Amino acid sequence: MKAARFIAINSPIVTLIMNICLVTILLYGGNMVLMNTVPVGDLVAFINYVVQVLASLLMVSGVLMNITQANVSAKRIQEVLTMKEAMNDKQEVLQSDISASNVAFNHVLFSYNDSTNAKDVVLKDIHFKAKRGETVAIIGSTGAGKTTLVQLLPRLYEVTGGSIEIDGKDIRNLPLLELRKKIGIILQETILFTGTIKENIAFGKAEVTQEEIEDAAKIAQAHEFISKLPNGYDTLVGQKGVNLSGGQKQRISIARAILIHAPILILDDSTSALDVATEKKLRAAIEFLSKQTITFMVAQRISSVIDADKILVMEDGSIVGKGTHKELLATCEVYQDIYQSQFGKRELSYEQQTLS
Ligand SMILES: Nc1ncnc2c1ncn2[C@@H]1O[C@H](COP(=O)(O)OP(=O)(O)OP(=O)(O)O)[C@@H](O)[C@H]1O
Ligand SMILES: [Mg+2]
Incomplete structure (x- = not known):
């Protein structure tokens, strides 16, 4: 001033x-x-x-x-x-110590301002386990806390209460860099940088071959549209990816996360801009990947979560339903509401009957 x-x-x-x-x-x-x-x-x-x-x-x-x-x-x-880093970074655990074969949220409580007042709390008593090979889907209305929940895992924020464990070790005791190397995360807001498509995909890995990049792009259903571009993988991406469509940007960031072969993969609403057919292909492609990973998938559409091993239904920061699609349709009211809002009332009762 x-x-x-x-x-x-x-x-x-x-x-x-x-x-x-x-x-x-x-x-x-x-x-x-x-x-x-x-x-x-x-x-x-x-x-x-x-x-x-x-x-x-x-x-x-x-x-x-x-x-x-x-x-x-x-x-x-x-x-x-x-500025000093707010998070303490311990170097006690060696890299080989975390294979990330299971993740556990133990009664996690979280608020953005560290207070435990009921009105500040964004996540309440989040408690669940996931192991390698499982896909955990998280569904719920906007503002329910889905993004907040998945952001706690790479310690973008620190839990206020409870704990998160990977392989039985509290993530606060793991070296931050090692922890984040184990996690491939696709944020809800796609972030692309000025540079070529190739550079954008290879962002998380220092040495990488063209073949690896293409493999990742194929899984992410991005290879097809990239090859059609006049300069292919060397096409320049404008600032924040202005010259690409929303779905194209999403697929490039998915390829980026797949490329690093992390044992934990987080997709935060990463397929929201894709049409249903492309999304289906994408899910089929990551299916075989997910055998070796723990996949967290945040989604708004029932069709995206239907095959998940475990679906967490969130409302106002709490998990109000936990189970497979079939179990939730039978028992969870919030899930039924979501289903009904997307497919209609008749479809809901029909689906409930056929499943039971
Ligand atoms: N950085 C932040 N600081 C303070 N409050 C936040 C912050 N980010 C989110 N919140 C609040 O936390 C709550 C949960 O937000 P979150 O982004 O986790 O919702 P979401 O379930 O991912 O929603 P959406 O489906 O729209 O992505 C919201 O009430 C939001 O206002
Ligand atoms: Mg979100």
């Missing part, structure tokens, strides 16, 4: 001074010319010199403005650079 104020005052003042100077020179000089004490040529030359000097002064004030701005920016950057 100080810099902005300085800049706002500075330039009008400098312009004012410049113009006052010129007016004064013209008044005095004009008078002198009229009285024939000075030739017109001298006056014009003098004005030219004065303008040159004033222009230099203007430049100096411009530099001063830049310095004030740069000063503020530098301070801010310094603040960020010297």
Whole structure:
């Protein structure tokens, strides 16, 4: 604000001074010319010199403005650079110690501001287990806490109460870098960087062959559209992927997560922009991958979660239903409501009858 104020005052003042100077020179000089004490040529030359000097002064004030701005920016950057990491990072556990073959949420409580007041709590008593080969789907209305839940696993946020364990070890005791290497996460908001498609897919792995990239893209159902682009994998992606459609961006970020072969895969609403047919193909393709991984899949559509080994139905930060599609249709009211809102009432009773 100080810099902005300085800049706002500075330039009008400098312009004012410049113009006052010129007016004064013209008044005095004009008078002198009229009285024939000075030739017109001298006056014009003098004005030219004065303008040159004033222009230099203007430049100096411009530099001063830049310095004030740069000063503020530098301070801010310094603040960020010297900030201490909020999370403690322990180095006790060796890399080989985590194979990530099971994950357990133990009565997890979470609020974004660390308070345990009922109105601040975003996740309440989240308790479930998952093991390698399983797909855990999370479904629920918007704002129920699905994204929050999956973000706790790579410790993007720290749990407020309870604990999360991988292979029986509290994730707070694992080295952060090792923990995150075990997790491939596709965030709800797709993030692409300026660069080629290839660079965007290979982002999580230092050394990678073209073949690996293409394999990952094939699984993510992205290979087809990428090959159709005039420059294929070398097509430039604009900032935030402006030149790609929503579904194309999603598939590129899915390929990026698949490429690192992490034992835990999190898809946060990552298929929302895909048409049902493409989504089906994608699910079939990751099916064989999911035999070696624990897959967490957040979704809005029943059709996306129907084959999951375990479906968690969330409402207002709590799990209100847990089980397979069939079990939930029979017992969970919230799940029935979601089903009904997507397929209609008749379809619901028909499905319930055929399943039972
Ligand atoms: N960074 C944040 N700081 C504070 N509150 C947040 C933050 N992110 C989310 N919330 C709140 O937490 C609650 C759960 O949000 P979350 O993003 O987990 O919902 P969601 O189930 O993923 O919804 P959607 O289906 O729309 O993605 C919401 O009430 C939201 O307002
Ligand atoms: Mg979400």
